[in-house]
Amino acid sequence: MAMKRRTTILVALGLAAAVILVLWKPTVLIYGVQQAGLYAAIAIPMGLVLGIVHIVNLAHGEFMMVAAYATYFACTASGMDPLLAIVPAAAVTAAFGWVVFRLTIRRALKAPELNQLILTFGIGIAMSQGINLLFSSQTRKISLDYVSSSLDIGELSFGTWSFVFVAVAILYAYGLKFFLTKTTTGKAAMAVGQNPRGAAIVGIDVDRTYGLVFALALALVGAMGALFLTKSAIFPGVGAPFTMKSFCLVAMAGVGNIPGILGASVLLGVSESFLRAFRETRGWADIVFFVLIIAVILGRSLKWRKS
Amino acid sequence: MNRNLARILAVVAGVLAVTLPALVGAYPLQVARNIMMYMALAITWDMLLRSGQISFGIAGLFGLGAYASILGVLRGGMPSWLSIPFAAIFSGAAAFLIGLAILRLRSTYFSIVTMALGEIFRIVIHNLHDFTGGPEGVVLQGVILGGDAGKLYWLTLAGLAVALGASFWFEKSKFHFALTAIRNNETSAKSSGVNIFNWLLLTFVITSAIQGMLGGIFVQSYGFATPDTVFSADFTLLPLAIALLGGIHSTVGPILGAILLGLAAEWLKLQIPYGHLIVYGIIIIIVILFMPQGLLGLARKTVRAADRRKP
Numbered sequence: 340m341a342m343k344r345r346t347t348i349l350v351a352l353g354l355a356a357a358v359i360l361v362l363w364k365p366t367v368l369i370y371g372v373q374q375a376g377l378y379a380a381i382a383i384p385m386g387l388v389l390g391i392v393h394i395v396n397l398a399h400g401e402f403m404m405v406a407a408y409a410t411y412f413a414c415t416a417s418g419m420d421p422l423l424a425i426v427p428a429a430a431v432t433a434a435f436g437w438v439v440f441r442l443t444i445r446r447a448l449k450a451p452e453l454n455q456l457i458l459t460f461g462i463g464i465a466m467s468q469g470i471n472l473l474f475s476s477q478t479r480k481i482s483l484d485y486v487s488s489s490l491d492i493g494e495l496s497f498g499t500w501s502f503v504f505v506a507v508a509i510l511y512a513y514g515l516k517f518f519l520t521k522t523t524t525g526k527a528a529m530a531v532g533q534n535p536r537g538a539a540i541v542g543i544d545v546d547r548t549y550g551l552v553f554a555l556a557l558a559l560v561g562a563m564g565a566l567f568l569t570k571s572a573i574f575p576g577v578g579a580p581f582t583m584k585s586f587c588l589v590a591m592a593g594v595g596n597i598p599g600i601l602g603a604s605v606l607l608g609v610s611e612s613f614l615r616a617f618r619e620t621r622g623w624a625d626i627v628f629f630v631l632i633i634a635v636i637l638g639r640s641l642k643w644r645k646s
Numbered sequence: 647m648n649r650n651l652a653r654i655l656a657v658v659a660g661v662l663a664v665t666l667p668a669l670v671g672a673y674p675l676q677v678a679r680n681i682m683m684y685m686a687l688a689i690t691w692d693m694l695l696r697s698g699q700i701s702f703g704i705a706g707l708f709g710l711g712a713y714a715s716i717l718g719v720l721r722g723g724m725p726s727w728l729s730i731p732f733a734a735i736f737s738g739a740a741a742f743l744i745g746l747a748i749l750r751l752r753s754t755y756f757s758i759v760t761m762a763l764g765e766i767f768r769i770v771i772h773n774l775h776d777f778t779g780g781p782e783g784v785v786l787q788g789v790i791l792g793g794d795a796g797k798l799y800w801l802t803l804a805g806l807a808v809a810l811g812a813s814f815w816f817e818k819s820k821f822h823f824a825l826t827a828i829r830n831n832e833t834s835a836k837s838s839g840v841n842i843f844n845w846l847l848l849t850f851v852i853t854s855a856i857q858g859m860l861g862g863i864f865v866q867s868y869g870f871a872t873p874d875t876v877f878s879a880d881f882t883l884l885p886l887a888i889a890l891l892g893g894i895h896s897t898v899g900p901i902l903g904a905i906l907l908g909l910a911a912e913w914l915k916l917q918i919p920y921g922h923l924i925v926y927g928i929i930i931i932i933v934i935l936f937m938p939q940g941l942l943g944l945a946r947k948t949v950r951a952a953d954r955r956k957p
Contacts, residue, residue, distance in 0.1 A: 395754050397761070446935055453700050454934050456757050457890070460702060461930030464883060464923060472921030580765070586758050622773040629766050632759060633747050640750030 353605075360609070367616045368609060369497045375601075375608030376505030380563050382585035382600050383511045384556035390595040391532035391552045394444060394455055398463030399585055400578030402557055405466055406432040406564025407573045411479055414568075421481060425565045432561025437554040445549065463582065471575040480572035501570060511559055512598045528552050532595070580625070587632040607631060663803060667796030675795050679802045679867075681908030686809035686860050687885035688892070688900035690853040693816050696895050697849055698829035699749075699756050704857055704885050706763030709876035711737040711858025712865035713771060716784055719866075721777065726790040730862040737858020738851045745850040749843060752832075764877045771873050783872025790866040798867045805863045809856050813897040816849075825849065879923060884911060887926035890933040893942025902941060 360368040385399045396402075409431060410424045443462060447455050486500045518525040530538040531548045539545045571577070588607060592599030607628055614624040667675060687704055694701050714736035718729040748759050771778045778784070791797040816822060824845045827835035836842055865871045884907065885900075892903025907929075914922040937944055 395758075443931060443935060450934075450938070452753055453695075453698060454938060456700055456754065457886070457930060458934045460761075460886075461927045461934065463927075464879075465927030465931060468921050468924035468927055472918065472924055475920060583758060583762050583765075590755070622769065625769050626766060629759075629762050632755075632762075636748045636751045636755050636759070 356609075360613075364613075364616055365495055366497055367612050370501075370615075371609030371612030372505060372605060373498075373501035373608070374612055375604035375606075376501065376503075376508045377567070378581075378584055378588060378608055379508035379601050379604035380504055380511055380566075381560065381581050382588040382604065383508065383515065383597055384559040384563075385582075385585040386589040386592065386594070386597050386600055387515060387556045387559075388553060389589055390597070391528050392448075392549050393532075394448070395459065395586065396444075397456060397459040397582055398466060399560065400581035400583075401463040401466040402432060402436060402578070403560045403564045403567065403581060404573065404575065404578030405435070405470065406561040407568045407577070408470055408474065408479075410565040410568050411481065411573060414481060420483070421565050421568045425562045428565035429558040429562040432564065433554040433558035436557030436560075437550055440550055440553045444553070445546070448549070463579070467575045467579065474575075476575055478572040478574045481568060483569055486569055503566065507563070507566065508601060508604070512601055515597055524551070583632075584628045587628045587635070590632060590635050664800075667799050672795050675799050677909070677912050679799055680912070681904055682802045682806040683860060683864060684884045684888055684908055684911075685901060685904030686806045687857060687881060688888040688904055689809045689813045689897060690856045690860075691885045692889045692894055692896070692900050693813055694849055694853045695889070696816065696822075696829060697825040697846055699752060699846060699850070701760040701850075701853075702757055702882055702886075703760030703763035705877050705879060705881035706760070706765075706767050707737045707741060707854045707857040708861040708864070708881045709764060709871075709873070710740055710767050711861030712871050712876040713767075713778065713861075714858065715862030716786060716865045716871045717778065719786060720784055726786075726866050730859055730866060733862030733865075734855040734859035737861070738855030740858075741851045741854030742847065745847045749846050749850065752846070764879075764882070768873045768877050779871075781873060783870060783875070786866075786869040789869040793869075801863055801867060805860050808859065810897065812852060812856060817897060821845075821849070883923055883926045883930075887929045887933075889940075891929055891940055893940030896942060899940050899942040906941075 357368060381400070381403060385396060388394055388396050388399075406428050410421055410428045413419065413424055413427070414421050439462065443458060444455070447458050486498075488499050489496055490499045519529050520526070527538070527543045528548050528551070530541070531543060531545050531552075535545050538548075567573075584607065588600050588603045591603035591606070610627045610631075611624040614620045614627065666678060670678075687708065691701060691704055711733035715729040715733035718724040718732045719726050724732060744759065744763070748756055772780055774780075789798075791801065816825070824835075824840050827838065827840050828842050828845060832842060861876060865876060888903035888907045889900045890903070891907060892901065893899030907926075910925075911922075914925055918925075933940060939946075
C-alpha cells in the first residue's frame with residue numbers, strides 16, 4: 340500500500356515537472372526524451388545480461404562502438420545507408436559477442452565477481468584500443484539528409500529524427516518482456532536467471548542459454564550501433580560513457596526491471612537536456628549520471644539498513 | 647636461508663635504487679622514474695584490492711592530486727614541496743567524501759563509481775576554466791628541485807618508499823587480518839566484530855591519498871598539468887596490468903610486474919605510439935583467464951612442484 344502511494348506521488352511529481360517544462364521550455368522536454376530513448380535502447384541490453392547472466396559487462400559501450408565502426412566501413416565502402424545495415428550489424432555483433440563470450444567471459448562465470456569485472460574491463464580496453472590502433476582516433480561521420488528533418492509547431496522548431504531512438508527503446512523493452520514471459524526460450528532464460536541450478540535440474544541447458552542471452556543482448560547493441568551512426572560522429576572512446584550511463588540506469592531501475600529502465604532514462608535524459616539549455620550550466624550536463632548513481636547507492640544503502 | 651637471501655636481495659636492490667643517479671645517464675633515470683611511479687600506483691591499487699574492492703579510478707585520484715598540487719602553487723602561493731602533502735590530503739579528503747557515500751554498497755557499485763571518477767574530475771576542471779586553466783591546462787614557473795635529474799629521481803623514489811612502507815605496514819598490521827577477512831567473507835567478518843565500512847573507508851582514503859601524493863610529485867617534476875596528461879588512462883591501466891601480471895594481494899607482485907611491464911612500456915611507446923594500451927588490455931584478459939595469481943603465483947606453484955619432486 341505504502342509502495343503504491345509512493346509510486347503515485349512519484350508519477351504525479353513527474354507529470355507536474357513535465358507540464359511546467361512544456362509551458363516554459365518545450366525543447367528541453369523534447370530533446371530530453373529523445374536522449375532518453377538513446378540511453379534506454381543502449382541500457383536495456385545491459386539490463387538483460389545483468390538480469391540473466393549476472394555479469395556486469397564493462398565492455399558494453401565498446402561493443403556498440405565496434406558495431407558502429409563496422410557499419411561505418413561497410414557503408415562507406417558500398418554506399419549503403421546505415422539504416423539498411425541495422426540487421427546485418429545486429430547479426431555480426433551478435434556473432435562477435437558470442438565468440439567473445441565463449442572464449443573469455445564463460446570461463447570466468449564461476450570466478451569471483453571481481454575477476455569478471457576486471458576481465459570485461461580488459462576486453463573493453465582491448466576493443467577501444469584495437470580500434471584506435473587500426474583506424475586512429477580521428478572522428479568519423481556519415482552525413483544523411485533525413486537526420487536533419489525537423490518539425491515546426493507555431494514558433495517551436497525541433498529535430499524529429501532522434502524520436503527513432505525512443506521508438507527503438509520502447510520496442511526493445513516490450514519486445515524483451517514478451518520474449519521473456521511468452522516464449523519457451525524466453526521462459527527458460529528467465530528460469531536460468533532466477534536459479535541456474537534449478538534450471539539445470541529441470542533440463543535447461545544453462546550454458547547454452549547464457550550464450551544465447553549474451554548474443555541476443557549484443558544483437559540489440561549492434562543494431563543500436565548502426566542507428567547511432569546515423570546521428571553521431573564516432574571515435575574509439577565513444578562507447579565508454581554509455582557503459583557507465585547504462586549501468587547507472589539499470590541500477591536506478593533495479594536489476595530485472597527492464598521497463599523501469601525507460602523511466603530512469605527519461606529522468607537522466609531530461610535532466611541533462613535541462614542543464615544543456617542554459618549557457619552557464621551546459622558543461623555540467625555529463626555529471627548528472629554520476630549524481631544519480633550516488634543518489635541511488637545512498638538510497639539503496641539506507642533501505643538496506645532499515646530492513 | 648631463503649628468508650636471509652630475500653633480505654640480502656632487498657638490501658642490494660635498495661642500495662642500487664638509491665645510488666642509481668650516480669651510475670647511469672639521464673635517459674635510464676627517466677625510465678626508472680616512470681617505472682617507480684607505476685610501481686607505486688600498482689601497489690596502492692593492490693592495497694585496496696586486498697579488501698575485495700576494485701578501483702578503476704587510479705587516474706582520477708592521481709590527476710586530482712596533480713591538480714591540487716599545481717593549483718596550490720599557482721593560486722594558493724604554496725611552496726612546491728608543501729604542495730605534495732597538500733595533494734595527498736586533497737585526494738584523501740575527496741576519497742573520504744566519495745567513500746562515505748558509496749562504500750555501504752560495495753563491489754560492482756564501487757567499481758563503476760570509481761570508473762567514472764576520472765571523467766567527472768575532468769568535467770569539473772573543464773568547467774572551472776578560470777581557476778583551473780580548462781582543457782589547455784596550467785604551467786608552473788619552474789620545476790621543483792631546479793629540474794635536476796638525480797634529485798627528481800630521488801623525489802619519485804621517496805614517493806615509492808611511502809607506498810612500499812604503507813603496503814608492508816598493511817601486510818604486517820591488523821589491516822591484513824581485517825581486509826583479508828572482508829575479502830573472504832563479509833558476513834563472517836562482520837560477525838567476528840570487524841567494522842567493514844570503517845576499514846574499507848580508511849583503506850580507500852589511505853590509498854587515494856598516496857595516489858594523490860604521487861600525482862603531486864608527477865606534476866611538480868614535469869611543471870605542467872593538462873586534463874589529458876594527468877587523467878590519462880595510462881595511470882589506471884598500467885598499474886592494473888602491473889599488479890595483475892606480477893601477482894595480486896602482495897607487495898612483491900606489483901614490484902615484479904612493474905619492472906617487467908615498465909621496461910616493456912618504454913619499448914612499446916616507441917614501437918606503437920598510438921594504441922599501445924591494447925597490450926595492457928590483452929595482458930589483463932590473459933592473466934585473469936589463465937593465471938589469476940600472476941607470475942608470483944606461477945613461481946610459487948613451480949617451486950612447490952619442485953619441492954615435491956625432491957626425495
